[in-house]
Amino acid sequence: MHHVEMVMGTAITIDILDAESDMTGAVEDVVAWFHEVDRRFSTYRRDSEVCRIDRGELAPARASQDMRRVLDACEQLRASTGGYFDVYATGRLDPSGYVKGWSVEVAAQRLSAAGAVNYCVNAGGDIRLRGVGPDGQGWRIGITHPWERHKVAWVVSGTDLAIATSGTYERGLHVIDPLRGEPADQLCSVTVCGRELATTDAYATAAMAMGAHGIDWLGTLSGYESAVITKDREAYRSAGFPVVEPDPPSPPEAVGDDVL
Template sequence: MGTAISLDLADDLPAVELAELAEGVFAWLREVDARFSTYRADSEVCRVDRGELSPAAAGADLRAVLARCADLWGATDGFFDAYATGRLDPSGYVKGWAVQVASDRLLAAGAANHCLNAGGDVRVRGHASSGGPWRIGVRHPWDAMATCLVLAGTDLAVATSGVYERGHHVLDPRRGAPARGLRSVTVVGPDLGLADAYATAAVAMGPAGIGWLDRLPDHQHAVVTDDARLLHSAALPLAG
């Protein structure tokens, strides 16, 4: 998936069972990478983009993702756009969605206490091995070795979209140019796919994204602007 992925299973289960659960997670994420990658020529996404495979003939997961991306385009007034670059790229939703699916599967399998982190998109459930809530550091957008915030909770989906690693790569689809104004956007909510897409959309909006996030129901956020201001919603679950 083009990023480092870590899994922490905190349930007191036999080692063999934990290993099987972990392998299931990573097998699923490898499958998602093979089917949704924009870099692998044989992926379903690339084949649809080239017109070799019609969306109707694609797998059920890709059809569902494309339908959700269409819904998100409407919900974000066009700022979440899987075709913003001129080609099909649903990555702004897929990574969060894939991690959410993996977490849901772990919960269904009896692993109620876990943390799955895919490059800063994090899904936590239950408690950490210490017995306390999970603590999630939000990377400082100018210092890779520091955090700007630490969140805590037992059932959180946390997605961060920023320009600190790849530069201003998120496009404003209305202008067809890189969006500017927001250095980092973190969205916290109940579903990681939605949080991932909302964070991407807010970056694409630029400074107007702050007001949009303020009006977003059932989600909290933290924003670091290009001029180094840190703004966050009052209900953000900050660690004590």
Template sequence: MGTAISLDLADDLPAATLRELADEVFGWLREVDARFSTYRADSEVCRFDRGELSFAETSADLRTVLERCAELWGATDGFFDAYATGRLDPSGYVKGWSAQVASDRLLAAGAANHCLNAGGDVRVRGHSAAGRPWRVGVRHPWEPAATCLVLTGTDLAVATSGVYERGPHVLDPRRGAPARGLRSVTVVGADLGLADAYATAAVAMGPAGIGWLDRLPDHRHAIVTDDARLLHSTALPLEGGAPS
């Protein structure tokens, strides 16, 4: 998936069971990478984009992702656009979606306490091995070794989209040019795929994304603007309360 992925399983289960659960998670994520990578010419998403596969010939997972991307295009007034670059690239949804699926499977298998971090898209459930709520750091957009916020909770989907690693790579689909104005957007909700897509859409909107996020139901957010302002929802689950 082009990013580092870590898994913390905090349940008191036999070591063999934990290894099996971890193997299943990473096996699933490797399957997702093989199917959805835009860097692999033989991936299913690339073959579909080139017209080598019809919609009916694609896998159930790809059809699910394409349908959800179409719904998100409408829900975001076109700012979440899997075709923004001129070719199919559903990465702004797939990373969060695949991690959410993995977390759901862990929960169903009896691993109710875990943290899965897919390159900054984080799904936490239950408690850490120390019996405390999970702590999720939001990276500082100018200082790679620092955090600008720390969130805490027992059931959170936290997705961050920003331009601090790859530069202004998120396109404003209306202008066909890189979006400007927001350095980093973090969205917190119950579903990591949705949070991932909403964070990407808000970055694409630029400053207008601030008001859009304020009106988004059932989600909370934190934004760092290009001029270094930090804005966040009052209900954001911050460790120690609001930052100074």
């Protein structure tokens, strides 16, 4: 089953390979969930909870349970990243660096609860994989090359994996270094792989904000692997980064093309 939904400012792709099961209802539930997240967490909809909190019209303590959980998690991440993951980095409340990955993680949990075993949910480059891909082995995900858009910089593979990428060339210098109050421009792209997408997504954003220091910082994270390309076209990857070597002759099943 293949479904594409335009929501949350991006194309969200849901691929389920469990042919013996009817996942129509589960996909409809997940799509409704993404629209609910957009209504509550959008930084563009004036009536969203995020915008109402930002304008001082809604106290965080009186917001929805999901909003309180997200803001609590973001505050914990601010502390654990030395302030580099900051929902107020742009001067206004913007938890997007956590929310997209979190929403995909919740969607994956809902698909699993409905009986899905082999699937890929891709929200513009924030990807959650479970089970096996079309070839009966791990899903293969291509990470778009920063300068040669018809090529991939890395191809990663996994059967239970969260992948998040943060970068500069799709949306420009949109990640702010909150400690300097200026756009982060030392790294061109950061891809982080883990087992849970919300934190994986936030770590990719934090490393991008850190600049060159982010490369060493990523190496201190237990349970996460990463690959980085700098603006000087130098590439680094951790020893456990799940890159496919040698690159497979056939194209990957999906491409993480939001910002990398």
